[in-house]
Amino acid sequence: EVQxxxxxxxxxxxxxxxxxxxxxxxxxxxxxxxHWVRQAPGQGLVWVxxxxxxxxxxxxxxxxxxxxxxxxxxxxxxxxxxxxxxxGEDTAVYYCARGGDIAFDYxxxxxxxxxxx
Amino acid sequence: QSALTQPASVSGSPGQxxxxxxxxxxxxxxxxxxxxxxxQHPGKAPRLMxxxxxxxxxxxxxxxxxxxxGNTASLTISGLQAEDEADYYCSxxxxxxTWVFGGGTKLTVL
Numbered sequence: 001e002v003q004x005x006x007x008x009x010x011x012x013x014x015x016x017x018x019x020x021x022x023x024x025x026x027x028x029x030x031x032x033x034x035h036w037v038r039q040a041p042g043q044g045l046v047w048v049x050x051x052x053x054x055x056x057x058x059x060x061x062x063x064x065x066x067x068x069x070x071x072x073x074x075x076x077x078x079x080x081x082x083x084x085x086x087x088g089e090d091t092a093v094y095y096c097a098r099g100g101d102i103a104f105d106y107x108x109x110x111x112x113x114x115x116x117x
Numbered sequence: 118q119s120a121l122t123q124p125a126s127v128s129g130s131p132g133q134x135x136x137x138x139x140x141x142x143x144x145x146x147x148x149x150x151x152x153x154x155x156x157q158h159p160g161k162a163p164r165l166m167x168x169x170x171x172x173x174x175x176x177x178x179x180x181x182x183x184x185x186x187g188n189t190a191s192l193t194i195s196g197l198q199a200e201d202e203a204d205y206y207c208s209x210x211x212x213x214x215t216w217v218f219g220g221g222t223k224l225t226v227l
Contacts, residue, residue, distance in 0.1 A: 035216070037163075037218075044120070044204075044206060044218060044219070044220050044221035045155070045157075045163065045206050045208075045218045045221065046120075046218060047208070047215065047216040047217060047218055050215075050216065059213075059214050059215050060215070061118055061215060062118050063118075095162060095163070097163075102153075102165070102168045102169070102174070103151065103153055103168065103208070103210070103216065104153055104155060104163070104165050104168075104208065105165050105168065105174060106165075107162040107163050107164070107165075108162065109162050110162060
């Protein structure tokens with residue numbers, strides 16, 4: 001059974017940093033692209049970033065480019081999102097989702113990031 | 118990276134069919150057959166219902182179907198059931214090697 005479990009969310013002050021993790025199981029993690037998608041309270045889904053299977057290629061939404069870094073450790077079956085210079089607009093539930101041939105075919109349950117002083 | 122355009126809400130009675138549109142540009146929806154649709158119930162994670170315009174993942178009811186014409190993709194749900202009441206989001210790959218979601222459509226089953 002494919003499972004994606006996010007962690008690392010919490011309350012952070014404006015300008016602060018946070019690293020999210022997504023632990024994957026039930027599939028060969030190293031052969032799939034992965035995505036981060038976020039959802040602000042009461043709002044819609046917004047694509048954030050993706051990474052290819054070996055971590056050599058990444059892409060970002062303009063809203064996070066230069067502040068967020070996606071990475072992965074295939075030996076640990078874990079996806080990461082390093083978030084720096086956080087602002088109130090980054091407050092959201094962050095989901096990891098599996099990609100590859102079929103984008104967004106499995107999703108984690110999400111982790112909430114709240115940016116507030 | 119403007120969001121794809123979806124109607125804010127649609128509604129239908131049990132047993133009826135509804136269609137949700139998703140309008141983009143030639144740089145996303147119109148340029149690639151990589152349009153997906155996700156369903157999200159309140160407080161839950163999204164679930165993939167359609168990928169690559171019209172393909173259903175295993176386990177998704179055949180009441181759900183997708184299509185595309187030009188820069189507009191559509192999700193049709195036939196034989197509406199109460200459990201179909203949820204938010205629906207389209208997404209597309211873009212010419213910038215990124216992805217973009219629609220603003221979401223709230224489906225109400227009357």
